[in-house]
Amino acid sequence: MILGDLLDARVRGPGGEHLGTVVDVRLALETLRGDDPSPDDPDREARALSAQVRRRDRVGRARVVGILVSPRSGAPLLGYERTGVTAPWPVPQLVRRRHRGTFLVPWEDVAAVGPGEVRLAAGYRQEDAALP
Amino acid sequence: MKKLLGVALGILTAIGGFVDIGDLVTNAVVGSRFGLSLVWVVVVGVVGICLFASMSGRVAAVSGRATFEIIRERLGPRAAGANLAASFAINLLTLTAEVGGIALALHLASSVEPRLWIPVAALAVWLVLWRVKFEVMENVAGLLGLLLVGFGVALFLLGPDWGELVRQAVPPSPPATEHVATYWYYAVALFGAAMTPYEVFFFSSGAVEEGWTAKDLAQNRVNVLVGFPLGGLLSVAIAACAAVVLLPAGIEVSSLSQIVLPVAQAGGTLLLAVVIVGIVAATFGAALETALSSGYTLAQYLGWSWGKFRRPARAARFHLTMVVALLLAVGILMTSVDPVTVTEMSVVFSAVALPLTYVPILLVANDPEYMGEHVNGRVTNALGMVYLVIVVVAAVAAIPLMIATGAGS
Amino acid sequence: MSRESSSGAGVRVVDARLHLLSRQVLDVDGEPVTTVDDLELVAADARDDDAPRDAAPGEPAELGAILTGPVLVTRLLGGRPPASRWERVPWRDVGHVGTALELTVRADSLDVHWPEGWLREHVVGRIPGGRHDPEEAS
Numbered sequence: 001m002i003l004g005d006l007l008d009a010r011v012r013g014p015g016g017e018h019l020g021t022v023v024d025v026r027l028a029l030e031t032l033r034g035d036d037p038s039p040d041d042p043d044r045e046a047r048a049l050s051a052q053v054r055r056r057d058r059v060g061r062a063r064v065v066g067i068l069v070s071p072r073s074g075a076p077l078l079g080y081e082r083t084g085v086t087a088p089w090p091v092p093q094l095v096r097r098r099h100r101g102t103f104l105v106p107w108e109d110v111a112a113v114g115p116g117e118v119r120l121a122a123g124y125r126q127e128d129a130a131l132p
Numbered sequence: 133m134k135k136l137l138g139v140a141l142g143i144l145t146a147i148g149g150f151v152d153i154g155d156l157v158t159n160a161v162v163g164s165r166f167g168l169s170l171v172w173v174v175v176v177g178v179v180g181i182c183l184f185a186s187m188s189g190r191v192a193a194v195s196g197r198a199t200f201e202i203i204r205e206r207l208g209p210r211a212a213g214a215n216l217a218a219s220f221a222i223n224l225l226t227l228t229a230e231v232g233g234i235a236l237a238l239h240l241a242s243s244v245e246p247r248l249w250i251p252v253a254a255l256a257v258w259l260v261l262w263r264v265k266f267e268v269m270e271n272v273a274g275l276l277g278l279l280l281v282g283f284g285v286a287l288f289l290l291g292p293d294w295g296e297l298v299r300q301a302v303p304p305s306p307p308a309t310e311h312v313a314t315y316w317y318y319a320v321a322l323f324g325a326a327m328t329p330y331e332v333f334f335f336s337s338g339a340v341e342e343g344w345t346a347k348d349l350a351q352n353r354v355n356v357l358v359g360f361p362l363g364g365l366l367s368v369a370i371a372a373c374a375a376v377v378l379l380p381a382g383i384e385v386s387s388l389s390q391i392v393l394p395v396a397q398a399g400g401t402l403l404l405a406v407v408i409v410g411i412v413a414a415t416f417g418a419a420l421e422t423a424l425s426s427g428y429t430l431a432q433y434l435g436w437s438w439g440k441f442r443r444p445a446r447a448a449r450f451h452l453t454m455v456v457a458l459l460l461a462v463g464i465l466m467t468s469v470d471p472v473t474v475t476e477m478s479v480v481f482s483a484v485a486l487p488l489t490y491v492p493i494l495l496v497a498n499d500p501e502y503m504g505e506h507v508n509g510r511v512t513n514a515l516g517m518v519y520l521v522i523v524v525v526a527a528v529a530a531i532p533l534m535i536a537t538g539a540g541s
Numbered sequence: 542m543s544r545e546s547s548s549g550a551g552v553r554v555v556d557a558r559l560h561l562l563s564r565q566v567l568d569v570d571g572e573p574v575t576t577v578d579d580l581e582l583v584a585a586d587a588r589d590d591d592a593p594r595d596a597a598p599g600e601p602a603e604l605g606a607i608l609t610g611p612v613l614v615t616r617l618l619g620g621r622p623p624a625s626r627w628e629r630v631p632w633r634d635v636g637h638v639g640t641a642l643e644l645t646v647r648a649d650s651l652d653v654h655w656p657e658g659w660l661r662e663h664v665v666g667r668i669p670g671g672r673h674d675p676e677e678a679s
Contacts, residue, residue, distance in 0.1 A: 001596045002608060002627075003557055003580040004616055024556040027604065029638060031551050059553070059638050062604040063585060064596070068556065078206065078495065079559040087498040088513040110598045121599065132554050195640045197565065204576060205563045209616050212563070262668075265675050435565050435576030435609070437648070437657060444671045446572065448660035502640055 005113060011069045014111070014122040021073040022118055024082075026104060030060030067110060067118065068129055070102040082131045102129045142351060145274025146359020151366050152418030153233035154226065154325040154482070156411065157475045159367045160391040161540075162318050163374025164384055166307060167300035171368055173319045177326025178364035180519050183512070184327065184490060185335045186356045187497045192339035194346055195502040199336040199493060200432035206492040215488040216433045220426060222485050223330050225478040227422035228461040231257065232471025233415035236388040241408050247466070254462045257419045261454055266341045266440045273417030279410030282395055282403050284369040289398035292376040300375065307379075317533040317540050320526050321476065324483030326364070327523075332489060333425040337432075341441050346506065373398075386472060426457040476539065484530045486523050494520060555638065565641040566607060566630065568648035574630070575653055577642060578613040581605040581629065604632045607642070609653050628653045 003025055011019045068082070080092040081099040109124035162170050188199050197205075200219075204212040234257075235249035242249075260269055299305070306315045344352065373394035378385065385391055388411070396404045424440070427450045431438035438450040465471065494516050497508045508516065534540075555561065557580060566574045582596035583605030596602035610628035615621050630653055636645040648654050665671045 001582045001602075002612065002621065003562070003582065004612065004621060007558060024558040026554065026556050027561075029553040029555055031553050057553075058636050061585075062555075062632060064582060064602040064604075065554070079556065082556065082559070085499060087508060088494060088517055091495065107602060108599050113598045118598075131556065197640050201565050201641075205565075208558075208563060209578065209613060213617055263670055263673065263675070431573070432565075433576075434613075435573055437573045440675055442572075443674050444668070445661045445666040448657055448665040451665055452660060 001113065005115075006067060006118065008073070009113070009116050009118045011067075011105075012117060012119050014120060014124070016119075019120070020069045020071040022067050023070045023099070023102065024068040024079075026065040026068060028063045028065050030062070031057040032060045064107045066104045066106040066127070068102060068104055070099045072099055079131075082129050103127060104129045139351060139354060141271060142355040143359045143362075144278060145271050146355045147362045147366070148274035148277030148280070148414070149270070149417055149421075150360055150363020151277065151280055151370075151414050152226075152328075152421075153229050153415050153471070153475050154328060154479045155367045156233070156370060156391060156414070157385070157472055158318075158321050158325040158479055159371040160374045160378075161385045161476070162322055163371035164378035164390075165310060166315065166318065167375040167379055168297050168368075168372060169300050169304045169306045170315070170319055170322055171301040171371065172304055173322040174326060174364055174367050174371070176522065177323045178361055178367075179515075180323075180327045180522070181331065182356050182360050183515055183519060184332055184493065185360070186353055187508070187512070187516070188332045188336040188493050189339050189344070189352045189356070190349055190506060191493060191497055191502065192336040193344040193349055193352065194504065194506045195496075196340065197496075197502070198340050198428065198432055199333050199489065200429045202496045203489065203492045204433050206495060207488075211488075212433060215485075216429060218481075218485045218488065219329055219333075219429050222478060222481045223333075223422055223426050223429065224457055224460055224464075225474060225481065226328065226330055227419060227426065227457055228464045229471055229475040229478050230415045230419035230422055231458070231461050232465050232474060233388070234412055234419060235465070236471055237408055237411040237415060240389060240392065241405070241412075246471075247468070250462055250465045253416075253419070254458050257416065257423060258455065258458055260420060261423060261440070262444060262451070266338070269420060269440075270338070270417075273413055273420060276413030277410060277417055279406050280366050280370075280414055282399070282407035282410060283366060283373050286395040286398040286403060286407075287369050287372050287376065289403075290373070290376050290394065292372070297372060297375065311537070313533060314537045314540055316529070317480075317537045320483050320530045320533060321479045321540070323522075323526050324479040324481070324486070324530070326367070327486060328479070328482045329485055329489045330422050330425040330482075332493070333428050334421040337424070337428040337438075341439055343441075349506070386470075388472070423454045423457055427451070427454040480530050480534055480539075483526045485527070487520075487527050490520065490523050553638075560638065561642070566609075567641050567643050568651075569636070569643070569645055570647065571643075572648050574644065574648045574651065575607075575609040576613075577607050578610070579608040579616060581608055581627065605629075606631050607635070 006022050006025055009022045011022055013019050078095055080095040081102050085092050103126040105120060105124055105126065109121045110118060111121040112119040191202060192198050203215055207215060231250060231253050234253040235246040238249045239246040374385065377394035377397055378390065383390060392404060392407055395407045428438060430453050431450045436449045437447045439447055444451045496502050500507055561580065562577050564577050566577060568574050582602045583593035584596050585601035585603040593605045606629035608627050608629060611622040611626045630651055634644045634646045635642055637643040
């Protein structure tokens with residue numbers, strides 16, 4: 001299976017009802033003990049400014065957590081409905097509004113993946129889509 | 133002292149590197165037809181490129197990612213692929229115009245047929261790309277490009293009626309003989325000439341080439357905020373020369389010899405020689421930048437190794453892309469298409485493609501995962517959104533205006 | 542899950558399209574290798590030395606490899622290439638995930654590197670000056 005099989009696939013409930021589209025796949029990256037690959041780089045602090053860039057932990061396995069389902073399809077998402085970014089006004093606000101109702105379905109609750117379609121298991125859970 | 137020299141050098145190369153064949157031709161054409169009534173567009177364009185270039189430079193310095201990597205990451209393979217196709221085509225058109233511009237300028241200086249100069253110019257561009265260190269390349273082309281200040285000197289020597297020039301500019305009063313659609317068509321063209329996307333591809337990738345970090349952000353800001361407006365002043369001088377000499381004489385610019393006519397008239401052979409060297413340097417510098425941009429965009433979209441700071445063999449596909457782009461440009465020019473026409477096309481299409489590049493940069497400059505504490509401030513964002521509207525309006529209006537006015541004729 | 546037990550470190554949650562897809566992949570020296578065109582999912586119970594099994598819906602799954610090359614064409618035009626034509630960078634070679642994915646191996650050691658390597662050996666490296674370091678005085 002490749003990620004392309006899941007992304008933009010239609011999502012159907014156990015009874016075949018249309019629920020939306022797969023907009024993303026959530027993963028849990030194992031972070032191993034942080035090692036520093038370039039301790040002699042004098043510009044390291046200046047180079048690595050944001051927390052995301054500065055985070056030098058080695059990553060290990062990447063477990064599939066679940067699929068993110070939006071009731072709306074289309075339009076590049078930019079992830080604004082899952083993050084707290086508010087600038088540049090009004091772009092994040094508009095995207096968030098459009099993709100209101102996006103939810104996370106745990107991978108265990110995915111019953112079948114066919115061409116362009118994902119079917120959820122009976123009693124599937126809908127969880128909060130926000131990124132921690 | 134050394135630091136001060138570095139700042140001065142940065143500013144000077146930013147000035148000299150600002151004007152390219154697009155600015156040269158469009159400003160002269162506009163000056164000869166509309167006087168200074170479109171100067172406000174140059175101002176809007178210069179503020180826009182300052183905003184856009186400093187934002188993309190900041191993103192590159194802080195995140196280490198150049199503009200087309202950002203475009204691919206934000207827009208996904210499909211939309212970014214469409215953007216790549218458009219950007220690459222426009223870039224090729226601009227490269228063609230610049231190489232043609234070098235050949236035309238050398239033709240003015242030597243009276244050897246431009247067609248013989250075209251392969252020579254392209255070969256020289258390739259040799260510099262192949263061999264010369266990035267910083268040397270940028271500084272030499274930028275400093276020699278400063279000779280375009282000859283247009284400013286010519287303007288003073290012409291001793292124009294300054295009051296009349298100001299009256300044309302504020303409030304903008306287009307000549308009654310021109311149709312209003314034509315006026316707006318050239319407004320879009322002038323805007324496209326000032327805010328060409330290749331400048332941003334080059335600027336952000338150059339930041340990576342030179343290994344900028346957040347420590348270099350202040351220098352970056354000074355180069356852009358001082359250098360570009362002064363470069364814009366050169367653009368205005370070119371338009372003003374045309375407005376003083378060509379407009380009253382009823383000459384519509386269609387060749388490079390007409391663009392430099394006011395210079396020859398005001399300053400004789402010496403000043404003309406100075407300006408021609410300036411034009412060769414400016415178009416040569418821009419040919420380097422556009423050729424590099426063709427490599428940058430394709431390599432960054434596909435994740436290839438790129439950069440002039442690497443040995444060519446360690447960025448093989450990048451160097452090959454630039455060779456192919458140069459060969460295509462020579463091929464187009466050899467069909468004896470008029471480089472001035474190619475230039476006019478390239479600036480209008482630049483305006484059409486601009487939003488595709490501008491929007492991802494604006495969004496990423498606000499993304500704390502990329503930028504940390506260096507995200508856009510409120511003022512930058514307010515200005516950024518104003519320009520988003522301007523950029524989109526210009527892009528949407530460009531093609532209809534082009535059709536309605538028969539490309540400004 | 543041998544590695545998980547030995548690490549004792551935390552977990553970082555990312556969304557594949559948002560944080561991984563279309564990002565630049567750099568080798569251990571910072572040289573660009575490719576972009577993340579797609580990702581392969583495999584069953585999570587496989588050990589490092591086994592041939593990975595394809596992921597099944599609902600059963601524990603993890604990333605097996607970064608995919609590149611032909612999958613980009615099919616992501617653009619639709620469809621999917623046969624598994625035999627996937628060009629892989631194993632996920633175990635990924636060291637860091639930031640604004641780019643950094644590998645722990647050199648580009649030259651990867652299968653996906655062949656077009657660059659071929660052009661280097663047969664075309665660009667053969668042109669005079671092709672192996673000249675531009676940062677040195679010429």
